[in-house]
Amino acid sequence: MENQANAVNRQSCDVLVIGGGPAGTTVAPLLAEQGYRVVLLEKARHPRFHIGESLLPANLPLFERMGVADEIKAIGMEKWGAEFVSPSHDHTMSIQFGEAWDKSMPYAYQVKRAEFDTILLRNAEKKGVEVHECCKARAVDFLPDNAGAIVRAEYQDGRQQEWQARFVVDASGRDTFLANRFQIKHRNPKHNSSAIYGHFSGAWRHEGQAEGNITIFWFEHGWFWFIPMQGDVTSVGMVTWPYYMKTKGQRSIEQFLMDGIAMCPALTERLKNATLVNEVEATGNFSYVSERNHGANYLLLGDAYAFIDPVFSSGVLLAMNNGVIGAEAINTCLRNPAQATAALKRFDDLMKHGPKEFSWFIYRVTNPIMRDFLMHPKNIFRVKEAMISVLAGDIFGKTPIWRSVLTFKVIYYIANIIQPRRAFMGWKRRRFNIRRVDDPAMNGI
Numbered sequence: 001m002e003n004q005a006n007a008v009n010r011q012s013c014d015v016l017v018i019g020g021g022p023a024g025t026t027v028a029p030l031l032a033e034q035g036y037r038v039v040l041l042e043k044a045r046h047p048r049f050h051i052g053e054s055l056l057p058a059n060l061p062l063f064e065r066m067g068v069a070d071e072i073k074a075i076g077m078e079k080w081g082a083e084f085v086s087p088s089h090d091h092t093m094s095i096q097f098g099e100a101w102d103k104s105m106p107y108a109y110q111v112k113r114a115e116f117d118t119i120l121l122r123n124a125e126k127k128g129v130e131v132h133e134c135c136k137a138r139a140v141d142f143l144p145d146n147a148g149a150i151v152r153a154e155y156q157d158g159r160q161q162e163w164q165a166r167f168v169v170d171a172s173g174r175d176t177f178l179a180n181r182f183q184i185k186h187r188n189p190k191h192n193s194s195a196i197y198g199h200f201s202g203a204w205r206h207e208g209q210a211e212g213n214i215t216i217f218w219f220e221h222g223w224f225w226f227i228p229m230q231g232d233v234t235s236v237g238m239v240t241w242p243y244y245m246k247t248k249g250q251r252s253i254e255q256f257l258m259d260g261i262a263m264c265p266a267l268t269e270r271l272k273n274a275t276l277v278n279e280v281e282a283t284g285n286f287s288y289v290s291e292r293n294h295g296a297n298y299l300l301l302g303d304a305y306a307f308i309d310p311v312f313s314s315g316v317l318l319a320m321n322n323g324v325i326g327a328e329a330i331n332t333c334l335r336n337p338a339q340a341t342a343a344l345k346r347f348d349d350l351m352k353h354g355p356k357e358f359s360w361f362i363y364r365v366t367n368p369i370m371r372d373f374l375m376h377p378k379n380i381f382r383v384k385e386a387m388i389s390v391l392a393g394d395i396f397g398k399t400p401i402w403r404s405v406l407t408f409k410v411i412y413y414i415a416n417i418i419q420p421r422r423a424f425m426g427w428k429r430r431r432f433n434i435r436r437v438d439d440p441a442m443n444g445i
């Protein structure tokens with residue numbers, strides 16, 4: 001009798017997706033459209049807050065493909081370019097996405113993620129995905145002989161449920177559900193920053209088409225983002241290094257953010273008449289990668305696999321792109337197992353491509369020589385067009401930027417060779433910035 005009372009209901013499905021962010025809500029409907037029974041578990045109830053509000057032009061073709069382009073357009077603030085403000089230069093620098101190599105993707109959107117992710121989740125439902133919100137995946141057991149896995153989940157009201165799935169997709173974001181269980185997640189030794197962020201109303205914006213541009217402000221201890229969104233809400237975030245986080249002391253994170261803003265006169269000016277409208281949040285030590293992104297009957301997508309610094313607003317694009325290539329790989333594994341090895345190899349190569357290309361620039365973006373390059377862009381050998389294409393996220397298609405990207409890197413290395421002292425100081429500063437500082441003030445961030 002007691003066993004019966006405790007028995008957990010078990011259902012079956014083809015693919016079980018953990019997480020209803022951009023990665024999960026892309027892979028799930030693409031598989032449902034191909035006739036699979038897909039279940040998606042989301043621990044929260046949408047709409048819910050999420051950081052990551054600035055999108056890239058290369059997102060737009062994905063919205064078309066998912067059938068959500070009009071809905072995203074309705075909630076999005078058009079973002080036609082990016083502006084860089086450096087304390088060591090007497091001018092600001094703006095790039096327009098319309099000047100990229102491929103001129104057909106001239107803008108992107110800034111979005112409130114609560115609205116954006118809700119559109120993607122409801123779209124998944126419309127396409128036949130069985131969505132369970134307020135339902136958190138708790139455990140997984142992979143079965144022998146390629147028989148799939150059993151995933152155990154718990155609803156917020158305490159009900160338990162199990163699914164037996166042929167394939168499991170971990171799209172749980174920074175919770176890194178599978179990577180934690182397999183103990184394969186490693187912090188990135190080449191990068192180490194944290195972010196503190198909030199929403200403001202009344203911030204000063206540019207006029208006309210430039211109103212929705214993202215602005216990146218460098219300051220002594222890192223950089224700020226300034227992301228204008230619809231309805232007079234502007235997201236402002238400070239990305240900084242562990243040694244500076246250590247100086248937070250007893251201050252609240254809100255006070256720490258405000259004190260940081262005060263160190264950046266150009267941003268202070270933009271926020272002169274602004275008011276904070278939500279609770280300030282923080283995310284610590286955020287760059288990591290997992291040892292692998294797939295195994296027998298499972299894939300890791302988006303932030304569940306790897307996270308890189310958000311300076312180039314690449315996270316949502318990478319997560320959705322992972323969803324597309326993940327759906328292709330799973331379809332091959334389930335329909336044509338003989339081709340699975342080749343499909344997973346291709347999946348693995350594509351998964352690593354985005355983080356690798358963006359990371360080269362991320363590691364160098366605070367270097368003074370690189371900053372000079374960004375503040376004085378020149379289009380010799382079309383390097384400026386190629387760089388804007390990278391910033392637009394146009395790195396997965398056929399746009400032939402790679403020779404010019406390589407030329408840019410070679411010019412950068414030559415600039416380092418002919419300015420050895422500056423290069424050495426930049427290298428030393430970076431080593432100082434990324435070193436680990438174990439400090440209780442960072443606990444819980």
Ligand SMILES: Cc1cc2nc3c(=O)[nH]c(=O)nc-3n(C[C@H](O)[C@H](O)[C@H](O)COP(=O)(O)OP(=O)(O)OC[C@H]3O[C@@H](n4cnc5c(N)ncnc54)[C@H](O)[C@@H]3O)c2cc1C
Binds near residue numbers: 023052177197312319
């Ligand atoms: C400070 C900061 C700034 C950023 N800025 C940008 C930006 O400007 N532009 C950009 O493109 N990206 C940005 N990003 C990155 C972006 O937020 C992420 O890359 C993106 O959200 C990844 O999507 P995802 O689907 O992989 O994960 P998520 O969007 O995190 O979605 C994962 C989902 O899984 C759910 N979940 C977790 N665990 C479980 C579980 N056990 N069971 C069920 N559900 C679960 C979560 O509730 C969540 O809804 C930023 C990130 C940070 C930290």
